[in-house]
Amino acid sequence: MGYVEFGLRVFLAGVFAVAAGGKRGTAGRQEFVAATGRLLPSRFAGTARPVATVVRWLEWAIVLLLVVGGAGAVAGFALVLLSSIGFGLAIVAALRRGEAAPCRCFGASSAPLSRVHVARNVLLALAALAGAWLAPGGVAAIPVAPGLGVAGVLVALVAGAVAAALMVRLDEVVDLFGAASTPGAPPR
Template identity: 45%
Template structure:
């Protein structure tokens, strides 16, 4: 079970590290994220920037919690990730159902509009976070070879998640799926 926890820590950690880093890469990056939150039409105008700030802070907290090698921080990191991912899935679902066409600023400057694939991605990440959180309290020793395999698997899968829109564009190219 500890290898599942390690792989899950790496996968979720990479996803949120990529997500937060693209939002805090500079004032323009954060401003673009704020605009994307505003375009979703889910929060009152005056709360858009504070909500965006809370999202960035939560994403950063997840990265830190999952990087600290204790059971308690793993459980906390997975719990925060689960809550945030469920909120993302719900927000995207509402946005898509309303017919609001806005882009995903999840991992940078994508021009791909939010859609069902983004909801599915977040729900799959919820499953990983829940599995990691459930397995984290169990103990056990780790062997180096198996740990490396689990860590690399989590890192690679996390990296693939962050470029999901780009991968989809390779198989279904449209003008809207190109990145800037």
């Protein structure tokens, strides 16, 4: 079970590191602040900048906690769960208001908000639940062998990194397969 928990930590830390890193620089921060303002209810639109700042720091905190492991990983999994639920609900509310501007979750993007973004947050929340369940000292408190083998760690590391890359590029993956399966869609 230690390998799965480690792979989930790599996966989620990778996703949140790319998300936090995509908001670097003046242009990245400004685009994310604007996107945050579109996600917030209109009565909170004036709080977009501080909310965006908190989100960026939260993403970096998640990465740090997941990298540290142990009790920090359990806290990191909990923050991923809470933030994914919050982001998902904000996206659902924005979609209900008819908002279709690009999501700036991972920096510059032309993909408009959609159910794909909600699904991504559901998958992140499920991964966080599984990680919290499997983490030493976590919900299940399953004893884990103290030493993980090098081969198992490498497999978990690669699997987590590949899953993170796919999650970060989910818009493009869905677009690629969606266009390929749509009759009459222009070739790419």
